[in-house]
Amino acid sequence: MPETLAVRDQSAAYSLLNLIQGSVITQAISVAARLGIADVLRDGPLPAEDIAKRVGADPEATYRLLRTLSGYSVFAVQSDGRFGLTPMADALRDDAPDSMRGIATLMSHPLLWEDWGNLLESVRSGEANMPRLRGMGAYEFLTANPEYAAEFFQGMRSMSEPETDPVLAAYDFSQFRTIVDVVGGRGGLLAGILKQASSARGILYDSEAATADAPAVFDAAGVGERVTIENGSFFDKLPAGADAYVLKHILHDFTEPDCLTVLRNVREAIAPDGTMLVIEYVLDGNNEHHIGNIIDLWLLLLLGAKERTLPQYSELFAKAGLHVVRAVPTASPVSIIEAVPDSSPASETGPGTPTGS
Numbered sequence: 001m002p003e004t005l006a007v008r009d010q011s012a013a014y015s016l017l018n019l020i021q022g023s024v025i026t027q028a029i030s031v032a033a034r035l036g037i038a039d040v041l042r043d044g045p046l047p048a049e050d051i052a053k054r055v056g057a058d059p060e061a062t063y064r065l066l067r068t069l070s071g072y073s074v075f076a077v078q079s080d081g082r083f084g085l086t087p088m089a090d091a092l093r094d095d096a097p098d099s100m101r102g103i104a105t106l107m108s109h110p111l112l113w114e115d116w117g118n119l120l121e122s123v124r125s126g127e128a129n130m131p132r133l134r135g136m137g138a139y140e141f142l143t144a145n146p147e148y149a150a151e152f153f154q155g156m157r158s159m160s161e162p163e164t165d166p167v168l169a170a171y172d173f174s175q176f177r178t179i180v181d182v183v184g185g186r187g188g189l190l191a192g193i194l195k196q197a198s199s200a201r202g203i204l205y206d207s208e209a210a211t212a213d214a215p216a217v218f219d220a221a222g223v224g225e226r227v228t229i230e231n232g233s234f235f236d237k238l239p240a241g242a243d244a245y246v247l248k249h250i251l252h253d254f255t256e257p258d259c260l261t262v263l264r265n266v267r268e269a270i271a272p273d274g275t276m277l278v279i280e281y282v283l284d285g286n287n288e289h290h291i292g293n294i295i296d297l298w299l300l301l302l303l304g305a306k307e308r309t310l311p312q313y314s315e316l317f318a319k320a321g322l323h324v325v326r327a328v329p330t331a332s333p334v335s336i337i338e339a340v341p342d343s344s345p346a347s348e349t350g351p352g353t354p355t356g357s
Contacts, residue, residue, distance in 0.1 A: 106155030
């Protein structure tokens with residue numbers, strides 16, 4: 001009998017191949033989201049032929065799409081051949097409590113796909129590729145392309161809004177009298193905070209366009225009478241005298257000089273006994289499977305900005321006269337960095353050291 005050849009362990013190579021093919025899965029999920037397949041399956045499993053008819057797609061191609069996604073627990077095939085929802089597929093429904101449909105559809109947009117095709121240039125240069133590719137920065141490009149901007153920001157909201165409940169569960173906002181949500185958009189987070197902190201008043205601070213829908217959000221939450229809306233930009237002076245300033249996913253969008261402008265505005269405005277609460281992905285370091293590391297590459301590519309570790313935030317805050325007290329983890333990927341005004345003479349230049357974590 002011929003000698004049996006020893007087969008080398010190829011598991012690492014095939015695991016890598018699976019990651020390399022991840023962009024195909026991204027596109028497949030995005031197609032399912034754009035077709036609204038999860039919405040069609042809300043009431044129960046269906047054959048691929050029925051699904052295809054309802055979403056306006058080819059039956060065989062729909063079957064092949066769902067067969068692929070079922071291998072990743074996005075949809076599941078039943079014993080009778082029908083396809084149904086899984087917990088992950090349920091999050092593709094447009095009306096799911098933690099819907100990820102917005103980010104799923106964004107990820108297949110040709111403009112974003114083109115951006116990611118230029119990551120190599122950002123890694124080589126260490127700078128955002130948007131100015132080279134588009135001839136303008138990211139914010140200018142989104143302003144010039146409102147249809148894409150609407151899809152882009154809907155994608156960002158679908159990642160950000162599910163973080164609200166974990167943030168509220170992890171931190172007691174009822175200790176504050178007046179809470180300023182700095183560049184808080186439609187006010188969803190502030191509405192949730194004020195429902196928890198029933199004696200507090202809130203100030204939503206953002207541009208007029210960004211806050212256009214905020215009154216309806218606050219009224220729906222039953223907190224409209226305790227909120228005022230003030231308009232301004234990232235780098236303008238902030239409403240003064242509040243004892244809490246909340247910045248959620250703001251600082252990671254900027255390079256250090258712009259971050260310091262924002263932070264010094266907070267330091268100037270905050271009450272002496274006030275607290276700044278920065279809600280961000282706080283990176284742990286290397287060898288960590290953390291969504292913040294993925295978003296960090298987005299920031300490099302589009303803005304030339306970055307996510308940070310807690311020591312990096314401490315050093316950054318200290319330059320603006322703010323001292324990190326602790327970082328509060330949440331059940332979501334974000335943490336709440338709690339900081340207070342630093343009254344020491346060296347606070348404008350010296351590095352900060354967190355006193356807790």
